[in-house]
Structures are given as structure tokens and as C-alpha cells.
Amino acid sequence: MNYSVDDKGYYGKFGGAYIPEMLHPNVEELVENYLKIMAEPDFQEEFRALLKDYVGRPTPLYFAKRLSEKYNTKVYLKREDLNHTGAHKVNNTIGQILVAKRLGKKRIIAETGAGQHGVATATACALMGLQCIVYMGEVDIERQKPNVERMKLLGAEVRPATSGSKTLKDATNEAIRDWINNPVDTHYIIGSVVGPHPYPDMVARFQAVISEEIRWQLKEHEGTEEPDYVIACVGGGSNAAGAFYHFLDSENVKLIASEAAGFGVDSGKTAATTALGTEGVIHGSRTLLMQTEDGQIVEPHSISAGLDYPGIGPIHAHLFDSKRAEFFSITDDDAYASGVQLCRLEGIIPALESSHALAVLDKKQFKPDDIVVINLSGRGDKDLQTYIARGGY
Numbered sequence: 001m002n003y004s005v006d007d008k009g010y011y012g013k014f015g016g017a018y019i020p021e022m023l024h025p026n027v028e029e030l031v032e033n034y035l036k037i038m039a040e041p042d043f044q045e046e047f048r049a050l051l052k053d054y055v056g057r058p059t060p061l062y063f064a065k066r067l068s069e070k071y072n073t074k075v076y077l078k079r080e081d082l083n084h085t086g087a088h089k090v091n092n093t094i095g096q097i098l099v100a101k102r103l104g105k106k107r108i109i110a111e112t113g114a115g116q117h118g119v120a121t122a123t124a125c126a127l128m129g130l131q132c133i134v135y136m137g138e139v140d141i142e143r144q145k146p147n148v149e150r151m152k153l154l155g156a157e158v159r160p161a162t163s164g165s166k167t168l169k170d171a172t173n174e175a176i177r178d179w180i181n182n183p184v185d186t187h188y189i190i191g192s193v194v195g196p197h198p199y200p201d202m203v204a205r206f207q208a209v210i211s212e213e214i215r216w217q218l219k220e221h222e223g224t225e226e227p228d229y230v231i232a233c234v235g236g237g238s239n240a241a242g243a244f245y246h247f248l249d250s251e252n253v254k255l256i257a258s259e260a261a262g263f264g265v266d267s268g269k270t271a272a273t274t275a276l277g278t279e280g281v282i283h284g285s286r287t288l289l290m291q292t293e294d295g296q297i298v299e300p301h302s303i304s305a306g307l308d309y310p311g312i313g314p315i316h317a318h319l320f321d322s323k324r325a326e327f328f329s330i331t332d333d334d335a336y337a338s339g340v341q342l343c344r345l346e347g348i349i350p351a352l353e354s355s356h357a358l359a360v361l362d363k364k365q366f367k368p369d370d371i372v373v374i375n376l377s378g379r380g381d382k383d384l385q386t387y388i389a390r391g392g393y
């Protein structure tokens, strides 16, 4: 079984590039160039130096002693929460902006829902001195004021999307329209392993630094490069793709993906894409998504904005379909409880997205000598209002 993208841009039957004719030149330019650019020594040198000195990599692989004692197994946390800007997303925006520069682009566009990807993009643009326009649904702008202000502070222009439900998918439509109208000087930074080929593969390669580090760090801790399990949460799936990447072909390493069940898989307020999804096209690729019988996208729900997405990257649809990865659906309540527990046991306030990965410890029995690596995708400062609103801690 092959888990990498094939030369047509597919993972098994998922992926591809389902885009309007007018976008073909833009996407084709990327397909033609992304691997070549990423292989250049000069590119690798600049990317690695920024990851080290600007982002703060390598992030620690931390043996969580008290958490391990509680679950009677060996739990390691990959500390993506310690990255500059507080999550893994910056690995990708730095990578893509270096590609954009080498393609001669002067202008960067992005879409954002909760604003996390918008902030990571605005950060990279400020660093490189490039113009940055972030499309965001009018409703999301209202809901996510702190991130809107962060983007503005970093010098980005935030443009409201005022059509439809005025949320993420409408912002995506606006960004695509912009890209069609500005094919020469503009690069569109997509924030997860979603979108038309080559985005899922390009983003996975930038995030693959996570599993590259896990291998040598685990060797230092345990004398082996391969854990028994790697667990990560999945919204679109970029932190999971990065945490899985260098283990995809290691049969002894079991991969676990954790998606957001919201109020529960059968509640109608959920983002449990593999549990409920069917095949279709979203955001330019064939994958699993939550849709009605006539193909209307179902509005997702999750306590964590980063997992509040009705689809899943094509690589994960393939990992699910081929059973290479095991998928868990974690409710808002369970994620919240696991987040609070990490605060108390380890002194780490996790992002609520990452708390979905932590919650797998309550759903699956691990053996005392199992090595379980959990990707802690981000820190919880951004979720403080949600923690406060729930209370009870």
C-alpha cells in the first residue's frame, strides 16, 4: 500500500485538483515547481534556519511522567505548542512563503475561519515584507476579534466575505476569486492538507519536520526511532499529516487520528467527518465530507475552531479507507476534560484541538511498555474564553 501522493495528485481514490478552468495556470505553476524548489539546497538552508531561529525548532519531545503514571503507559508529548505563534501552522506558512518568493510572487492571499491560519500567514508576510490579504467571513470577523486585531497589527488587510453564511467557505470562495483575478503576482497560502493538488502534499512536506524530529528525539529518549503509537487531532489534517509522515511506511507504528464529535456523532452538531462523511468534492479535492443527500455541505460544529471543518484532507480519507490509521470521534465534553487534566497533571494548557488527541488516552487501552507519542498541536491561550465559559475546573 502506498500512502504518498501519486504523480496525478491522488492518495488512493482521494485528492486530485477539481478547480475552475481559470485556476489551472496558477495551480499548474505550483505543480511544476514545488518539488524542484523544495529540493534546492538554498531553499532548504533558508527554511531550516528560519525553523530553528525564528520558529524555535526543534520543539521538545517531552516525556509526560504524571500523565504516563495515570494511564500506565509511556506518553510523550510533541510540543508544537512551543512554536512561535503557538501552534504547528507556522511551519507551513514559512515554507509556502519561501516557495512564493522563489516564484516571484509579491502578494499573498489566504482564507481563515477562526483566524489562526490568518495570523500565521500575516506573521510570515511581515517577516518577508510581502503584502498580505486575508479573507474572512463577516460572522467569523465578529466572533474572532483578537485574531483579527493580531492580523492587522502584523500589517495584514482583513477582507470580509459577505455572501452565504459569511463563514469559512465563503472566505474560501473570495480567496479563489482573488487568485483567478491575480494569477501572476499572487500566491494563495492554504493552511492545511486540503485544497487541490499539490497543496495537500506540499503542506504535508512542510509539516513533516514534526515526525522527522520525533524519530531522532525518541532515539535519544528510548533508543528506538519508532513509537508504538502516534496520535494527532484532525481538522483538515496538517498537524496529523506532519506527525505521521515519516512513519507512514513503518508498519509497527500505529497511527491514530482524532476528530471532533462536537455534541456527539449523532447530535447534528458535530465535525466527525470519517464517522459521517461520504465521498465528494470540497475545496478542490475529492475526499470525505459531511454533506446532505443532494450534496449540500453540512455546517460542522466543534468546541475547537480549528477542527470545525466539514471535510478532511485526502491523505486522511485514504488512511481511513485503507485502515492504515484508526479514527476516534471525541466530543466537546471529553476534549475539554482532557484539556483541564493536562493543565493539572503537567502544567501545560493545551489548545482544545490538541485536547481531542489527548482524549484518546481515555478511549483506548495501552500497554505499560507502549510508547505513545501525542502531537500537542498548539497552546491553549487562544481558548481561554472557552475554558472560562465552561468553568468547573
Ligand SMILES: *Cc1c(COP(=O)(O)O)cnc(C)c1O
Pocket: 087, 088, 089, 116, 191, 192, 193, 233, 234, 235, 236, 237, 238, 239, 240, 306, 307, 351, 353, 354, 377, 378, 379
Ligand atoms: C488549526 C489547528 C488545528 C487543525 O488543523 P490541522 O490542519 O488539522 O492540523 C489543530 N490544532 C491547532 C492548535 C490548530 O491551530
